[in-house]
Amino acid sequence: MNTVERAIDRLRQEWGARLFIPAHYYQDSAILRHADATGDSLELSRRTAAQRGAEKIVFCGVRFMAETADILKVPGQSVYMPDPAAGCPMADMATDSQAEACAKRLAPVWKGDWLPVVYVNSSAAIKAFCGRRGGSACTSSNAVRVFKWVLDSGKRILFLPDEHLGVNAAHDLGLPDSQVAVYDPLKPEGGLTDKALAGAKIVVWKGYCHVHRAFTAEHVLHARARHPAARVIVHPEAPKDVVRMCDFHGSTTQLIDYVRQAPDGSEIAIGTENHLVQRLAEEHAGRLSIHPLFPSTCPDMARTTPETLLAVLETWPAANRVQVSPELAAEARLCLARMLTL
Ligand code: SF4
Structure with a gap:
């Protein structure tokens, strides 16, 4: 364990249940090891909203996720990002x-x-x-x-x-x-x-x-030629022609479930953010053979590092706090609440 990791662990212990760190699946493993919850954006919103006792939430992801946490928070909570410049071009x-x-x-x-x-x-x-x-x-x-x-x-x-x-x-x-x-x-x-x-x-x-639009029909053809036994799976943010050529398409969580449920010895080419593909390959090494359809990464997701996480935990800079105005939050909450009833 290096000094940054030790310092983060110490601060997490000091804060205990008053601190909650959600981290998106596309974060690097160096971040995920410090996370209280890992998931896709919706799962993390749900998990975060359930943390009524947490005073501070440090969202390791991109801005719209931290905004959603702020929209769903309860009074007394505040939401931070390790790097407030981590946005989402889409x-x-x-x-x-x-x-x-x-x-x-x-x-x-x-x-x-x-x-x-x-x-x-x-x-x-x-x-x-x-x-x-x-x-x-x-x-x-x-x-x-x-x-x-x-x-x-x-x-x-x-x-x-x-x-x-x-x-x-x-x-x-x-x-x-x-x-x-x-x-x-x-x-x-x-x-x-x-x-x-x-x-x-x-x-x-x-x-x-841009991470998922990068996948092309040529990538699928290439994967099938190189790994004839492989199943090709992709996220539905990829273009339709690519999605229709694949064996399965689904959300990040559905892709992860597909991999977890694959029979031993399966080969899978995955079209989603490369940090996740690499982690799945490591987690299932020896059981499955996993390849990226194409190594596409999200630079915004990669802006969160152990160093930026530590800095926010040490000094809680106002510039790293994410605050949605109460008026916008009230309207935004309506469409999130509606989804949860469907
Ligand atoms: S992978 Fe990056 S660019 Fe794509 S939706 Fe997520 S945050 Fe936005």
Whole structure:
């Protein structure tokens, strides 16, 4: 154990149950060893919200996750990030003013018959946009269920900010491509004609996770040629053509479960963030043969280091605190609460 690890362990002991450290699956093992809970963004939100006795929460992940923890916190708790600059480029691809402009674009064609659905990988402002319009949040594991809830109510869907998760969930639901349109916030009118909007049941926002969009059809073909016995599995933030070529697609937790349940001797190529793929390969070494579909990493997730974690635990800098305004938090909480009832 090195001096930084020892110092973190000492501070964690001093704080005891008054400190809670959640860490996302995509964090490095050097961080995960200090975590009180490891999971995907939703699991961590749930686990964090259950820590009523914790005074300080230090979220090892990216900003939208820490914001969600702040939205769900109870009075007296405060949320920090080891590196407040750890953002999510995909979450940043949808701003509140762009979402409001999109709502205006939909209004003359869709009238009032639509609801927003937002991926939890979005800013607090986008969750608030969704909450005040009666929509729901979703995750990569329940997107299909949430889409079905809206469509069954006779309404259409604006999904943001990930085009690929939206397109893949619509496909899983059996919707033809002709009923899915892509809204580009950087184009006039979103790049959509009234006719295209009128024919769409789901409009997906043109945003993407660069980590998962990096996977290509060529990667899948290459993996199959190199490892003919391997199953190829991928996260649904990957483009649809890639997802359709794979043997399985699912959320981070579902991918982990797939690996855990694989029979001994299986070979698996995995298309998700590389820290997780490498850790799964280590955890199952000798039992399974695991390869990255392509070694794609998230630099924002990698901003959290043992050194930045230690620094926040030692000095609690105000600049590292994540605070969502009470007004935004109240609206954002609505769409998270709605998701949990579905
Ligand atoms: S992996 Fe993708 S969705 Fe997650 S934080 Fe990085 S860019 Fe954002």
